[in-house]
Amino acid sequence: MDIKERARARVEEIGALPVYRDRHLTLLTDLYQLTMMYGHFRAGRHETRVVFDLFYRKNPCGNGYVIAAGLEQVVWYIYNLAFSEDDLAYLRSLGMFSEDFLSYLRHFRFRGDVYAVPEGTVVFPNEPILRVEGPIAEVQLIESAVLAFINHQSLIxxxxxxxxxxxxxxxxxxxxxxxxxxxxxxxxxxxxxxxxxxxxxxxxxxxxxxxxxxxxxxxxxxxxxxxxxxxxxxxxxxxxxxxxxxxxxxxxxxxxxxxxxxxxxxxxxxxxxxxxxxxxxxxxxxxxxxxxxxxxxxxxxxxxxxxxxxxxxxxxxxxxxxxxxxxxxxxxxxxxxxxxxxxTSEDCPSLGCVYKLVAQQFGDRMEPRIKISENPNKITNPGKKKVLRLYVNGSATADLIALDEEVYDPSEPLELFHPIHTYKRKVVQNYEMEELLRPVFVGGELVYELPTVQEIQARVETQLSAFSSEVRRHLNPHEYHVDLSKPLWDLKQRLLHEWRR
Incomplete structure (x- = not known):
């Protein structure tokens, strides 16, 4: 079997587990996802292509990192996403949606792309844990459920x-x-x-x-x-x-x-x-x-x-x-x-992952989008991005959030700088680079074979062994370097200045 066949076989195997069997979660969403979908549909823009990032802003429990988890639920949910006749009857009873929209939902399926860090990966604030690209109606619908799955299991x-x-x-x-x-x-x-x-x-x-x-x-x-x-x-x-x-x-x-x-x-x-x-x-x-x-x-x-x-x-x-x-x-x-x-993670009962629009199609171009806030921590990083982890002698030394089209040569020195305090800089040489986001769905087709929990647990051990004890310690951990690439930083500053003008 090729990877797609193995991926489908694995998710079908998971779907037979007692915790998934005979469960239908398409309406596990907030109403405003459906109202926005309907608004886009009425405006004829529901096929507009967009990119969303799922990330969190602050490590929980005073920790120095988060262990990404919950991707299995995300895959199972998207793989089985379809509106049943009972779903449509309920939505009709609300008196909010037209029959042509309900007909559109009857034939709905997810056709987008999902890239994600594998479960068990060590991640840090503001790094995309998931990147979702596709028609805005589809990408919008899955937001609430995907956040619930990733928020809960990553926290625990x-x-x-x-x-x-x-x-x-x-x-x-x-x-x-x-x-x-x-x-x-x-x-x-x-x-x-x-x-x-x-x-x-x-x-x-x-x-x-x-x-x-x-x-x-x-x-x-x-x-x-x-x-x-x-x-x-x-x-x-x-x-x-x-x-x-x-x-x-x-x-x-x-x-x-x-x-x-x-x-x-x-x-x-x-x-x-x-x-x-x-x-x-x-x-x-x-x-x-x-x-x-x-x-x-x-x-x-x-x-x-x-x-x-x-x-x-x-x-x-x-x-x-x-x-x-x-x-x-x-x-x-x-x-x-x-x-x-x-x-219950009693002392810090929520992780706070968010799902933000970072790019949108205008004509034949995918344009970066940015959310601006009076709170600097809530200003998003625009554009379609990837996350690169840099290793020196086998030890994780920094993560770089970069635009998806950027290419790096590990044989060349790379200057990193703090995304806010830009005077803080260092040059990394003789490094190895790992791209953290992996393709999960491409064009709506599952291309990722889900691992077992035993394999995920082993990944946690391997991942953490690459980080210093200062990053891993519980009390006042060292802040691991997560930097923006120069092109991404320039893009963000340009959009901020354009908004001010």
């Missing part, structure tokens, strides 16, 4: 990465891992499933969400709740019953009554019985209390009982800050179950 993948990297600072337990456990605290079912997917992309090793695990072949993890313990006459009997049910994966929740006086002693009793029977207690979990103090005491008790191999799992409103704080206190924790603060 980035938050997960912060938490995973905090856990990896565990010098006592260098293999420390994070399990996503946020289903019950997510905003809804889709947020739970796609949030679990994004968390895995960010580096979590497993999820408690069975539907997400089934859909994406993610390892699933879970043990018992406090109600299990409470439902038995005694904690010891509850532990014994769980051991009998899962002798090869016995993890015991030890904080239902008293961690150190009841939970750990009963877990040790069961653990010793398992050891005598040729089995092994896998782990205990602490879900409340002073996790640093309790984990250290529990570790000592387990070691003294000859159960040094039993791991300690911690949960209870964790995030990157509490994990780092616990580790500075010497907490003896091997794995972390993280829920609410991950699946």
């Amino acid at each position: 993948a980035t938050k997960a990465r912060r938490i995973v990297e905090a856990a990896r600072t565990n010098v006592r337990h260098p293999g420390s891992t994070v399990i996503e456990m946020g289903l019950r605290r997510s905003q809804n079912a889709d947020a739970a499933v796609f949030g679990a997917r994004a968390a895995f992309i960010g580096g979590c090793v497993a999820t408690s969400n069975v539907l997400a695990a089934q859909s994406y072949n993610i390892p699933v993890a879970g043990t018992q709740a406090h109600s299990w313990i409470q439902s038995f006459p005694s904690e010891y009997e509850a532990f014994q019953a769980y051991r009998a049910a899962f002798p090869d994966n016995t993890v015991l929740l030890v904080d239902t009554y008293d961690v150190l006086r009841s939970g750990v002693p009963n877990a040790i009793r069961v653990g010793l019985e398992m050891k005598a029977a040729g089995q092994s207690l896998k782990a205990i979990r602490i879900d409340s209390g002073d996790l640093a103090y309790l984990s250290k005491r529990a570790r000592q008790m387990l070691n003294d009982a000859g159960l040094a191999d039993v791991q300690i799992i911690a949960s209870s409103d964790l995030d990157e800050y509490t994990i780092r704080d616990l580790l500075t206190q010497g907490a003896e924790i091997d794995a972390w179950g993280v829920g609410t603060r991950l699946i």
Whole structure:
């Protein structure tokens, strides 16, 4: 099969997953997308060709970067985009649209071009994550849904990465891992499933969400709740019953009554019985209390009982800050179950991607367009663009946003300058250049084979390894250089001056 056949086969395979099956999302849009489409249709300009960029302006959570995620949903949505008769009947009932427009929608399909950075790519403010080109009615329609998909998963993948990297600072337990456990605290079912997917992309090793695990072949993890313990006459009997049910994966929740006086002693009793029977207690979990103090005491008790191999799992409103704080206190924790603060990205619950017009066809020419604001941060970069990443000796040194037609020779020195403080300049030599935006749809035809989440997770690791620790650190990260090319900078200044005149 060629790439187009493989791409179609892969998206059909994804469409059969439980999270996608039998779902119709064409009307997952804001009304103003449809009113603008109708206005363009009535004016006879709905076929006018345009270019839109999707990007964000500020890194979330005080982070130094974002992990791009959500492209799979975008592809599935566009691939299946069509108005059903039920959709048309509803739109007719609004009394807002003419019959000839509804007839146009009946035969609607996306015929544009979509270029995107692959999921798992490290991206920075103002860089196009998606570039969409095509007839304005088509490009306008997809805005709201595409923003929702990219905003959500990119945010959760980035938050997960912060938490995973905090856990990896565990010098006592260098293999420390994070399990996503946020289903019950997510905003809804889709947020739970796609949030679990994004968390895995960010580096979590497993999820408690069975539907997400089934859909994406993610390892699933879970043990018992406090109600299990409470439902038995005694904690010891509850532990014994769980051991009998899962002798090869016995993890015991030890904080239902008293961690150190009841939970750990009963877990040790069961653990010793398992050891005598040729089995092994896998782990205990602490879900409340002073996790640093309790984990250290529990570790000592387990070691003294000859159960040094039993791991300690911690949960209870964790995030990157509490994990780092616990580790500075010497907490003896091997794995972390993280829920609410991950699946909701509690401290920064939105990413803020935007979708802006940057070029439009006038006659036989594609002319750059710019949005101007009193807020300088909201002034857009005009024109059809690409994003180039420069590597020196394998390390990412800067990104360059350039006009699509620009050509660079890596054998020639390249001067970069700050797009606002232009006196800040540096010359890059002997560099390699990577173009980040890849073709996904061309002329409405899918040309991109979607990777698995395991491949995307591996891409995250590879991507981040190219960046300095100063860029990756959580507190006051170094600002990675994202510059405009000289032709793009000149174009932007020219349009600004023309507007002032």
